[in-house]
Amino acid sequence: MRPRFFVSARDARLVSAVGFLELAAFYFYSILPIRRYTMVATNGIALDIQHVSKKFNQSTWLKRNGASKPVVAVDDISLQVQRGEIFGVLGPNGSGKSTFIRLLSTLLVPDSGHVTIFGLDITRDERAVQRMINRVSVEAAFFKKLSPIENLMYGARLYGLGGAEARAKIDAILKRLDLRADAVNRPMEEMSRGMQQKVAIARALLTAPVLLLLDEPTTGLDPRSKREVQTLVRELRDTHDATIVLTTHDMDEAEALCDRIAIVDDGRIVALDTPAGLKKLVARNGHEPTLEDVFMQLTGKQLVTEETL
Amino acid sequence: MTTLTYELKASYAFIERNINIVKRYWAWEMVWLFYSVTNSLSVAYIGPGVSAISTSTIDSHYLVLYLIIGTIVWRYLSVIFYWLTDIIGMERWEGTIEYTLMAPITRLTHLAGHTAFAVVYSMFHTAVILGITALFFELDLTKANLVGGTLVLLVGSISFIGVGIAAAILPLLFPEKGSQMTHVIIALLLLVSGVYYPVSVLPEWLRFFAQYSPATYVLAGTRAALLNGAPTITLWEYIAPLIVMGILLVPIGLWLFRLAEQYAKRTGKLKRNG
Numbered sequence: 001m002r003p004r005f006f007v008s009a010r011d012a013r014l015v016s017a018v019g020f021l022e023l024a025a026f027y028f029y030s031i032l033p034i035r036r037y038t039m040v041a042t043n044g045i046a047l048d049i050q051h052v053s054k055k056f057n058q059s060t061w062l063k064r065n066g067a068s069k070p071v072v073a074v075d076d077i078s079l080q081v082q083r084g085e086i087f088g089v090l091g092p093n094g095s096g097k098s099t100f101i102r103l104l105s106t107l108l109v110p111d112s113g114h115v116t117i118f119g120l121d122i123t124r125d126e127r128a129v130q131r132m133i134n135r136v137s138v139e140a141a142f143f144k145k146l147s148p149i150e151n152l153m154y155g156a157r158l159y160g161l162g163g164a165e166a167r168a169k170i171d172a173i174l175k176r177l178d179l180r181a182d183a184v185n186r187p188m189e190e191m192s193r194g195m196q197q198k199v200a201i202a203r204a205l206l207t208a209p210v211l212l213l214l215d216e217p218t219t220g221l222d223p224r225s226k227r228e229v230q231t232l233v234r235e236l237r238d239t240h241d242a243t244i245v246l247t248t249h250d251m252d253e254a255e256a257l258c259d260r261i262a263i264v265d266d267g268r269i270v271a272l273d274t275p276a277g278l279k280k281l282v283a284r285n286g287h288e289p290t291l292e293d294v295f296m297q298l299t300g301k302q303l304v305t306e307e308t309l
Numbered sequence: 310m311t312t313l314t315y316e317l318k319a320s321y322a323f324i325e326r327n328i329n330i331v332k333r334y335w336a337w338e339m340v341w342l343f344y345s346v347t348n349s350l351s352v353a354y355i356g357p358g359v360s361a362i363s364t365s366t367i368d369s370h371y372l373v374l375y376l377i378i379g380t381i382v383w384r385y386l387s388v389i390f391y392w393l394t395d396i397i398g399m400e401r402w403e404g405t406i407e408y409t410l411m412a413p414i415t416r417l418t419h420l421a422g423h424t425a426f427a428v429v430y431s432m433f434h435t436a437v438i439l440g441i442t443a444l445f446f447e448l449d450l451t452k453a454n455l456v457g458g459t460l461v462l463l464v465g466s467i468s469f470i471g472v473g474i475a476a477a478i479l480p481l482l483f484p485e486k487g488s489q490m491t492h493v494i495i496a497l498l499l500l501v502s503g504v505y506y507p508v509s510v511l512p513e514w515l516r517f518f519a520q521y522s523p524a525t526y527v528l529a530g531t532r533a534a535l536l537n538g539a540p541t542i543t544l545w546e547y548i549a550p551l552i553v554m555g556i557l558l559v560p561i562g563l564w565l566f567r568l569a570e571q572y573a574k575r576t577g578k579l580k581r582n583g
Binding site: 054056057098099102105106107109128130133135137139144145146150153154155157158159160187 | 315318319321322325326329330333334399403404405407408409410411412413414415571574575576577579580
């Protein structure tokens with residue numbers, strides 16, 4: 001049987017015309033120079049967050065069983081981060097740190113509130129914001145069968161870098177990160193978690209982000225790797241003029257790296273100050289208070305870290 | 310740098326990465342190829358099988374070629390479809406989908422890179438299957454219009470790209486079972502499109518769906534060209550609906566994918582790995 005046409009010749013002409021217009025529009029868009037977004041003068045403010053909230057609904061099955069209350073992951077957060085600052089977000093597991101980073105990464109849409117990065121709105125100017133940021137997540141997400149070089153080439157090309165330029169940058173960054181030469185061409189699955197995390201940091205650095213989002217970058221690393229990553233973070237700020245937002249539940253790390261720290265609990269900021277300023281918030285009781293003392297006093301909870309589990 | 314240059318460079322990221330994936334999974338590729346070849350041979354041997362079983366005289370050469378065209382065309386189209394859906398499933402499983410979706414590129418660039426790779430990969434895959442299958446049977450292609458058949462196949466790929474992009478929202482939203490769900494789409498297309506039998510043998514209500522399947526036109530067109538040697542100009546009746554479907558299905562696929570992406574960003578579904 002010959003298939004019957006399901007459209008008339010008139011319809012076919014109409015659809016073809018629409019298709020032609022689509023192609024013409026795409027061609028016109030394609031020959032335009034890339035729109036260069038300039039960082040808006042923001043009085044040195046790199047990140048401006050105003051009343052941002054994000055909640056997640058429970059599954060339908062749970063709703064039927066009377067547990068339909070949505071989980072509020074980020075609850076009316078407002079803060080500003082200055083250009084060149086290392087800003088820490090300290091909180092226990094499940095406090096909303098990763099949701100916060102995902103919101104800034106354009107991977108989540110806020111339910112309410114506004115976020116601007118160097119004056120650009122993360123929802124309205126999504127593409128321009130994406131060019132300025134990069135993120136290192138707690139899990140080093142890679143194609144594990146591919147080598148570091150292959151994964152990094154993919155990351156570089158995604159951001160419009162050519163082959164030669166990408167290769168030169170990759171070589172320089174891997175050298176700086178002290179990755180063994182024999183490891184860079186072997187599958188990622190053969191590398192330790194610490195090494196994988198270093199490659200994740202290399203991937204983020206390749207695109208020279210002006211705002212770097214680090215979501216628990218040292219979780220699960222051995223002490224030596226942890227120190228190396230921390231040194232790198234400081235170096236980044238000092239040499240690359242990068243602004244860094246770092247989430248952690250490691251109080252020593254927060255204190256050592258961050259210019260200011262926001263303590264979050266149940267999606268809310270319970271305190272925001274310099275490490276020294278936060279310590280002044282609690283009574284001394286005869287000894288220098290730690291950030292854990294601050295956290296316990298402000299939230300009534302213990303900050304359970306991976307190391308204490 | 311123009312937007313086009315930038316987007317083309319970014320698009321190449323997916324082509325290069327997929328080539329690397331194929332190289333790294335070379336053993337799996339061999340297994341897949343072996344499976345595809347044996348599957349196609351099994352289908353082709355139905356031709357001589359029917360001749361042996363049947364009491365009436367059957368032109369088994371015609372039947373074998375009919376079945377081989379069906380299996381080869383179907384293999385070509387389904388490989389394109391599965392590359393587009395499986396790669397999204399793989400990204401979910403590896404956890405790299407978040408990294409890909411936060412890159413400053415359009416979804417068109419993203420999926421165009423995958424598509425370009427999928428078409429070339431599928432052509433190579435299909436050529437190998439055809440080559441090996443041809444060793445087992447005496448295929449008489451002296452009357453065949455090879456150029457016309459290839460043209461129908463290439464135009465038909467555009468529609469399957471649209472279907473594949475639309476189906477890729479399943480692994481995007483359902484990391485555990487999304488890839489398996491795509492089998493339902495491909496099974497329905499296999500049923501109604503006349504891959505191994507003429508559409509005319511189907512009940513009327515299934516024939517209704519057949520006219521909306523791009524595979525119906527690809528199969529009918531390639532069979533007309535290769536079995537009957539129909540001149541290219543007469544293949545227009547198959548190519549025209551395929552062009553219309555392609556023009557409609559690719560933007561619809563992209564639009565659906567974009568909607569699914571926005572939904573995933575609203576509900577936090579990108580986070581969970583498979």
